[in-house]
Amino acid sequence: MNARDTILQALRTNRPAPEQYPLPPVVTLGNLDASVERFVASLKLLGGDVMERQGDETLDAAIARRFPDARNVCSAVPETNGTMRAETLKTPQDAQDVDIAVVRAAFGIAETGSIFLSEAQLPLNSLAHLAQHIVILLSPGEITANMHTAYQTRPEFHTAHYGVLMSGPSATADIQGVLIRGAQGVRSLSVWFT
Amino acid sequence: MSNRPVNHARAAEKFLEDAPHLQFHDERLWDMRQKRDDQMHMLPEWQELRTEASRIKEHTLARLPEYLERFEENAKKNGIHVHWARDGAEHNRIVGEILQAHNARSLIKSKSMVTEECDMRPYLEKRGVTVTETDLGERIQQLDDQLPSHIVVPAVHKLTSDVARIFAKDYKTDPDIRDPHLLAEAQRQAARPVILHADAGMTGGNFVVAETGTFVVCTNEGNADLSATVPNLHIATIGIERLVPRMADLGVFIRLLSRSALGSPITQYTTHFRGPQKGGEMHVVFVDNGRSARLGMEDFWTSLKCIRCGACMNTCPVYRRSGGLSYGAVYSGPIGAIIDPTFNERKYSTLPYASTLNGSCTNVCPVKINIHEQLYKWRRVLVQHHEMPFVKREIMHMAGKLMGQPKLYRAAISATETALGTLPRFALYNWLNPWGKHRENPHPVKQTFHAWYKANRTDKASKTEDSR
Numbered sequence: 001m002n003a004r005d006t007i008l009q010a011l012r013t014n015r016p017a018p019e020q021y022p023l024p025p026v027v028t029l030g031n032l033d034a035s036v037e038r039f040v041a042s043l044k045l046l047g048g049d050v051m052e053r054q055g056d057e058t059l060d061a062a063i064a065r066r067f068p069d070a071r072n073v074c075s076a077v078p079e080t081n082g083t084m085r086a087e088t089l090k091t092p093q094d095a096q097d098v099d100i101a102v103v104r105a106a107f108g109i110a111e112t113g114s115i116f117l118s119e120a121q122l123p124l125n126s127l128a129h130l131a132q133h134i135v136i137l138l139s140p141g142e143i144t145a146n147m148h149t150a151y152q153t154r155p156e157f158h159t160a161h162y163g164v165l166m167s168g169p170s171a172t173a174d175i176q177g178v179l180i181r182g183a184q185g186v187r188s189l190s191v192w193f194t
Numbered sequence: 195m196s197n198r199p200v201n202h203a204r205a206a207e208k209f210l211e212d213a214p215h216l217q218f219h220d221e222r223l224w225d226m227r228q229k230r231d232d233q234m235h236m237l238p239e240w241q242e243l244r245t246e247a248s249r250i251k252e253h254t255l256a257r258l259p260e261y262l263e264r265f266e267e268n269a270k271k272n273g274i275h276v277h278w279a280r281d282g283a284e285h286n287r288i289v290g291e292i293l294q295a296h297n298a299r300s301l302i303k304s305k306s307m308v309t310e311e312c313d314m315r316p317y318l319e320k321r322g323v324t325v326t327e328t329d330l331g332e333r334i335q336q337l338d339d340q341l342p343s344h345i346v347v348p349a350v351h352k353l354t355s356d357v358a359r360i361f362a363k364d365y366k367t368d369p370d371i372r373d374p375h376l377l378a379e380a381q382r383q384a385a386r387p388v389i390l391h392a393d394a395g396m397t398g399g400n401f402v403v404a405e406t407g408t409f410v411v412c413t414n415e416g417n418a419d420l421s422a423t424v425p426n427l428h429i430a431t432i433g434i435e436r437l438v439p440r441m442a443d444l445g446v447f448i449r450l451l452s453r454s455a456l457g458s459p460i461t462q463y464t465t466h467f468r469g470p471q472k473g474g475e476m477h478v479v480f481v482d483n484g485r486s487a488r489l490g491m492e493d494f495w496t497s498l499k500c501i502r503c504g505a506c507m508n509t510c511p512v513y514r515r516s517g518g519l520s521y522g523a524v525y526s527g528p529i530g531a532i533i534d535p536t537f538n539e540r541k542y543s544t545l546p547y548a549s550t551l552n553g554s555c556t557n558v559c560p561v562k563i564n565i566h567e568q569l570y571k572w573r574r575v576l577v578q579h580h581e582m583p584f585v586k587r588e589i590m591h592m593a594g595k596l597m598g599q600p601k602l603y604r605a606a607i608s609a610t611e612t613a614l615g616t617l618p619r620f621a622l623y624n625w626l627n628p629w630g631k632h633r634e635n636p637h638p639v640k641q642t643f644h645a646w647y648k649a650n651r652t653d654k655a656s657k658t659e660d661s662r
Binding site: 002003004006007008010011012013014015016017018020021022023024026027028029030042045046047092093096111112114119124125126128129130146147148149150151152157158160161162163164165166167168169170171172173174175176177178180182183184185186 | 218222225237238239242243246249250252253255256257258259262263272278279280284328329330331334347348349350352353354357374375377378381382385386390406408414415416417419420422423424425426434439440441442443444445446448449456458459460461462463464465466467468469470471472480482486487489490495
């Protein structure tokens with residue numbers, strides 16, 4: 001017998017009686033507040049930022065104000081062109097010199113301040129991780145309450161090949177327990193509501 | 195590999211001698227436990243989540259072959275190659291062959307306990323593949339040639355000065371750096387070029403969804419996403435027990451995982467892989483390595499519910515004061531002590547004794563594994579199989595005789611009280627009495643309970659007492 005069949009056979013022989021362990025129904029528990037306020041509070045707890053509009057400031061102006069030293073702003077959204085379009089990146093490594101990636105999230109989760117990105121939003125998956133900083137466009141109408149509602153209602157989990165929930169910037173506490181934001185992935189994550 | 199029983203007690207003793215490391219280790223893990231408690235108190239539905247998680251996992255384990263087949267079918271439809279490995283050697287061979295077919299010489303990987311189980315790195319390195327750990331803690335451990343000492347925070351037993359010393363050697367940084375930010379930045383700068391030029395990337399998998407053919411990877415640093423999206427070849431090594439039936443089940447598990455592990459509401463990255471990226475190739479290697487056999491162990495199969503959060507380690511007084519490396523095994527702490535003996539009963543026969551049986555591990559477990567009861571049951575199994583250290587066996591033998599005969603027991607108790615008060619220290623604090631290490635023996639009492647009772651008993655009680 002090959003490895004696959006050997007393993008499956010052993011599991012069939014050894015498992016506890018299946019009828020004693022029925023599948024529990026899907027649950028929706030906890031706080032079901034899907035407000036922008038809850039999302040923002042959760043986002044900040046995990047080290048994410050909200051880019052506040054000054055007057056009728058454009059996205060370009062807000063990015064320039066937030067990141068005065070940025071040279072390569074790579075946009076995957078129609079709201080800005082940045083200095084380069086994400087569609088022009090050919091290989092995953094091409095994103096290595098990007099200072100700021102600008103992308104739109106499919107949705108956000110109020111409980112954790114997470115935003116969802118997939119290949120539908122990212123011309124290159126690596127763009128979201130090789131960029132030094134990321135600016136996320138999020139529609140306030142696309143916020144779901146918590147992890148239960150996200151997994152039950154968002155179709156993206158059933159369609160995307162690559163789907164990441166980012167909750168603030170990359171982080172580590174592996175050296176003597178000191179929390180460091182900006183470990184290996186993006187150094188900061190900023191949300192622009194639009 | 196040596197088959198000799200791990201001397202956990204002696205390794206722990208060494209760990210206890212180093213006060214600064216011990217104190218940091220103990221406090222850091224307890225801090226994680228307290229942050230976990232804070233998160234728990236914020237969710238009134240916490241216990242319901244645990245019950246739900248436990249029931250979903252038990253159901254899945256009882257139908258594991260069907261769910262594995264469903265995952266395989268869906269994953270293949272989405273272009274994922276699915277492989278099966280009976281043990282570590284088979285896993286390593288499969289990974290080696292995939293890499294060879296792509297002429298891949300460099301592999302970047304995120305943290306995966308299963309690859310540690312398989313001892314994969316030396317295997318691949320012998321075949322000319324450079325393996326680079328990209329998780330900061332795991333990289334520190336790789337450079338220091340040590341196993342991870344904790345399943346979530348692999349280098350938690352090290353201080354900043356230790357990391358500075360290790361990085362100075364390999365990254366040529368200043369050995370006197372004491373700012374963790376500078377060391378983390380050094381890791382980022384050293385890892386980037388390796389990531390950009392890697393031929394292949396490897397991750398583990400925290401959850402596997404049968405319904406959609408998805409596997410989920412939870413990390414904080416972003417290194418798993420870099421490993422999976424920069425090279426065009428992605429291999430995921432996953433234990434066969436990691437399945438859940440439905441996408442909706444992830445709601446329960448993702449809510450519990452990081453809250454239990456680090457006390458944060460969610461990991462910074464929760465990534466769902468359902469197929470290769472454009473132009474890429476994706477492989478899943480399912481590893482059994484003793485799991486299917488464990489499913490047949492009536493008292494121990496529920497340990498397969500484990501989601502590897504490490505909460506039981508953080509709360510365990512023995513783990514916090516002995517360090518993960520003292521267990522001499524891939525998995526340490528309470529969960530390690532109940533699964534390691536399934537890999538090698540003799541070698542890990544001492545680990546179920548590395549516990550006070552206080553039950554704290556069971557109380558914090560997000561999937562309700564009865565860890566402390568399994569520790570106790572393992573002791574029984576090991577005693578039946580004669581895997582008991584000589585001193586412990588003899589003492590238990592004497593204790594058994596003593597406890598079985600009230601008169602003898604009472605005489606011994608009163609003699610002990612006298613002894614505690616009169617014997618010289620060398621007779622009380624020696625290798626035969628581990629309770630005399632790092633703590634003082636109890637003060638002798640003037641009168642035993644039985645003597646007091648005899649003096650104060652009523653006549654009515656005395657009759658029945660004497661007739662015994």
